Amino acid sequence: MRIPRKKDQGPAQSIAILGGGNIGQAIAGGLAGAGGLHPSRIWITRRNLEHLEGYRKRGFVVTSNNLNAVNHCRTILICVQPGQLVALLKAIRPAIVSHRHLVLSAVTGVTIAEISKRLGNRVSVVRVMPNTAVAIGESMTCIAANGREGEAVKSTIELFNKVGLTQVISEEHMTPATALCACGIAFFLRAIRAASQGGIQIGFHPNEALRMAAQTARGASSILLESDVHPESEIDRVTTPRGCTIGGLNRMEHEGFSSAMIKGLVTAAEIASSLFPKK
Numbered sequence: 472m473r474i475p476r477k478k479d480q481g482p483a484q485s486i487a488i489l490g491g492g493n494i495g496q497a498i499a500g501g502l503a504g505a506g507g508l509h510p511s512r513i514w515i516t517r518r519n520l521e522h523l524e525g526y527r528k529r530g531f532v533v534t535s536n537n538l539n540a541v542n543h544c545r546t547i548l549i550c551v552q553p554g555q556l557v558a559l560l561k562a563i564r565p566a567i568v569s570h571r572h573l574v575l576s577a578v579t580g581v582t583i584a585e586i587s588k589r590l591g592n593r594v595s596v597v598r599v600m601p602n603t604a605v606a607i608g609e610s611m612t613c614i615a616a617n618g619r620e621g622e623a624v625k626s627t628i629e630l631f632n633k634v635g636l637t638q639v640i641s642e643e644h645m646t647p648a649t650a651l652c653a654c655g656i657a658f659f660l661r662a663i664r665a666a667s668q669g670g671i672q673i674g675f676h677p678n679e680a681l682r683m684a685a686q687t688a689r690g691a692s693s694i695l696l697e698s699d700v701h702p703e704s705e706i707d708r709v710t711t712p713r714g715c716t717i718g719g720l721n722r723m724e725h726e727g728f729s730s731a732m733i734k735g736l737v738t739a740a741e742i743a744s745s746l747f748p749k750k
Contacts, residue, residue: 514540515532576597654736666680
């Protein structure tokens with residue numbers, strides 16, 4: 472018996488990623504790798520198509536024509552830099568159809584109100600903040616809407632659950648989410664690099680030290696995600712009186728480890744809030 476081909480079941484079934492930079496490419500690769508979307512259903516736009524040649528060879532639709540991508544897709548994911556957003560919205564506005572399109576914005580520091588003002592208040596707009604681990608299906612993606620977009624948020628959650636974990640938050644927390652989750656990838660990578668450098672100093676080969684540090688970091692985060700416990704509870708399980716673990720922890724705190732991480736997050740959030748020119 473011939474099985475009928477499934478019809479398009481919603482905006483997530485075709486997606487145009489406007490802005491094929493690092494995060495745009497990571498999202499495209501993650502969605503295809505997760506099996507959620509065939510590459511032929513994912514359009515990626517960029518002015519310089521040479522940077523997308525590898526994606527074209529893998530079956531993705533690549534183009535420099537944003538209007539064409541919008542016309543062919545139902546979900547529009549905007550991944551440009553804040554300074555490029557106004558011109559992009561002006562360019563695609565004629566092709567946006569309120570009852571057809573779902574617009575997702577991964578642009579740092581730009582509110583739903585700013586986007587709706589340029590696309591029209593009837594267009595469904597949802598803000599998303601994934602990180603580059605989306606490429607391997609391990610993103611922490613924060614999602615925010617204006618409270619009126621129930622189905623749009625549901626579709627967005629369904630889309631990004633394919634490539635990691637999602638968390639719906641208030642829009643006012645999207646800039647802090649940028650610092651903690653998007654910038655946070657770099658912060659945690661730097662911590663792992665520091666651990667591997669320490670491993671080299673105490674005797675391991677660089678490749679060994681990096682592998683051991685990365686896997687140890689993975690184990691630590693997996694404990695928290697799977698057991699739903701506080702970090703200090705697990706730390707208490709590792710430390711013993713006069714032991715090497717507590718000695719190392721106390722030395723790190725004396726050197727400002729936690730303070731430096733907190734200050735870095737706060738600084739990143741402050742900068743993120745000022746990236747979009749307010750007019």
